[in-house]
Amino acid sequence: MELTQKNMSTSAVGIAGAPNLRFWNTTNGKKAIMAVTGVILAGFLVGHLLGNLQIFLGRDAFNRYAENLHNLPALVWGTRVVLLLAVGLHIWSTVQLADRKSSARPVAYQKYTPQTSTYASRTMYMSGPIVAAFIVYHLMHFTFGTGGTEYHYYDPYGNVVAGFKVLPIALAYVVAMGLLSMHLRHGLWSFFQSLGLNHPAYTPKLKGAAAVIAVLIFLGFASIPVAVLLGAVKQDIF
Amino acid sequence: MRLTFHIWRQPNTGAPGKMERYESANMNPDMSMLEALDVLNEELMGKGTEPVVFEHDCREGICGSCGFMINGVAHGPQSKTTVCQLTLRHFKDGEELYLEPWRANSFPVLKDLMVDRSAFDRIIAAGGYVSVPAGSPQDANALLIPKTEADRAMDAAACIGCGACVAACPNASASLFTGAKISHLGLLPQGQPERNERALRMVRQMNGEGFGQCGNIGECEAVCPKGITLENIARMNADFLKASVCERPKSGAAEDAA
Numbered sequence: 408m409e410l411t412q413k414n415m416s417t418s419a420v421g422i423a424g425a426p427n428l429r430f431w432n433t434t435n436g437k438k439a440i441m442a443v444t445g446v447i448l449a450g451f452l453v454g455h456l457l458g459n460l461q462i463f464l465g466r467d468a469f470n471r472y473a474e475n476l477h478n479l480p481a482l483v484w485g486t487r488v489v490l491l492l493a494v495g496l497h498i499w500s501t502v503q504l505a506d507r508k509s510s511a512r513p514v515a516y517q518k519y520t521p522q523t524s525t526y527a528s529r530t531m532y533m534s535g536p537i538v539a540a541f542i543v544y545h546l547m548h549f550t551f552g553t554g555g556t557e558y559h560y561y562d563p564y565g566n567v568v569a570g571f572k573v574l575p576i577a578l579a580y581v582v583a584m585g586l587l588s589m590h591l592r593h594g595l596w597s598f599f600q601s602l603g604l605n606h607p608a609y610t611p612k613l614k615g616a617a618a619v620i621a622v623l624i625f626l627g628f629a630s631i632p633v634a635v636l637l638g639a640v641k642q643d644i645f
Numbered sequence: 646m647r648l649t650f651h652i653w654r655q656p657n658t659g660a661p662g663k664m665e666r667y668e669s670a671n672m673n674p675d676m677s678m679l680e681a682l683d684v685l686n687e688e689l690m691g692k693g694t695e696p697v698v699f700e701h702d703c704r705e706g707i708c709g710s711c712g713f714m715i716n717g718v719a720h721g722p723q724s725k726t727t728v729c730q731l732t733l734r735h736f737k738d739g740e741e742l743y744l745e746p747w748r749a750n751s752f753p754v755l756k757d758l759m760v761d762r763s764a765f766d767r768i769i770a771a772g773g774y775v776s777v778p779a780g781s782p783q784d785a786n787a788l789l790i791p792k793t794e795a796d797r798a799m800d801a802a803a804c805i806g807c808g809a810c811v812a813a814c815p816n817a818s819a820s821l822f823t824g825a826k827i828s829h830l831g832l833l834p835q836g837q838p839e840r841n842e843r844a845l846r847m848v849r850q851m852n853g854e855g856f857g858q859c860g861n862i863g864e865c866e867a868v869c870p871k872g873i874t875l876e877n878i879a880r881m882n883a884d885f886l887k888a889s890v891c892e893r894p895k896s897g898a899a900e901d902a903a
Contacts, residue, residue, distance in 0.1 A: 426849050426850065426852070426853035427849065428849045428852055428853065430889040432852070433848055433849065433852045433885070434818075434852055434856075434857065434858035434859070435848055435852075435858075435859075435881070435882055435885050435886075436889070437858065438858055438859065438882075439882070439886060504858045507816075507857055507858055508815075508816045508857050508858065510750060510855065511749060511750050511751070511816055511817035511818070511855060511856055511857030512748055512749055512750065512815075512816070512817040512857070513750055514748050515748070516714060516717060516745055516748055517651075517653075517664060517743060517745060518714070518716055518717035518743045518745070519714075519717040519815075520716060520717035520718050521864060522718065522813070522864055522867035522868060523863050523864065523866070523867040524862035524863055524864050524867075525862070528860065528861070528862040528863075529815060529862060531860065593861070593862075596861075597860075597861040599879075600861045600875065600878070600879050600882070601859075601861065601882060602882060602883070602886065603879050603880065603881075603882035603883025603884070603885075603886055604879060604883070605875060605876045605878075605879030605880075606876070607874075607876065610875075610876075
């Protein structure tokens, strides 16, 4: 009888009060931070893409856009600080969550058959770090001019053309944009889910919208190296 | 009907385990998966081999005791069906089946296909209740609950705590389970007074147990024998976010009670 009562009470499961974890120390908190920082980075992508697409307006228009941007140091540096913070928190959360992920299932299944999840959603911890590595090279390439191709500070248009005339570099950019697009496809709608917004009528639409936006962003960014490779955007006399 | 089983054999929690191959020609398409294991165990005992340990109780799909992976899918190929309700007619004659226990750090294998799910009990104990004065019953219509809310609460309450969500999740996350438990009380008026506290305590307990994070990929929803949806995880996230913002330092009577 005594044993039965013990088994029936919470003492059987050894509850000693829930651990007093702070918001940041829960996986749910880290995912919320990931959602907010992720959407900030995605927002930047849209602005960055709209700026980049001006390359199709010709050398003068593109270089003027770059010059105008550099004449707005508050905007440029404000954006950079926000992005650095967002990237830092996004990566910090990733590292901690990846650690949790590997400790949560130490013994792998001999057989595991995914049922409904997308390839994009299962590979977030791979597409993310690869895109991060790409961003490092991208900054070296077009911001610091140390990417290994011809670079002139006052001629961003020429830098782009010179940079993408090298086939492996152009292909690497297209592949990186493909991975970024996959990351966005899952990340954009996950933003809502991680922050607690899910509705049977709207969530499927959000998933659809995320896929469309991801494809559009891929097509937009990939169009530039492809256009240079095909000779549609080419070097002319400066 | 002939079936080949590859079954995870592990003598106890600390010991190493491995897959063992067994064949049986005495299978019948009308058997449930658990009855198939019963027959296989009879054969194994006849040969002097130790029978395969698996957990079961009601065998009618409502207790949440049974469950293991069949060919990499929690509860096997039939959706919204526990292994006790899964019949062999869903498999082909001569098929090879790989049976593995739920795999998660927070679900240590006790033996073979049986795992220790007391982590779920501790999550429930952390906040999966309503503190009500259990006096004489009140009038049936004193507390009005809209039909849609009652239905959603009932859908969440359908969770039987089998652990398939944890098993199917690549991160071994218990979010679907915890989300269902938080939602089913949080949707009802009786659950409101403790709603914030419940979300905080249950989410913290879930995290303290070592389950992984939710990646919103939906594998849990796909294998859930009771059709619990990802909406419940979003509700948990919303409640936890709000409760975290609104949490106050404990003072006075609350501190004395704790």
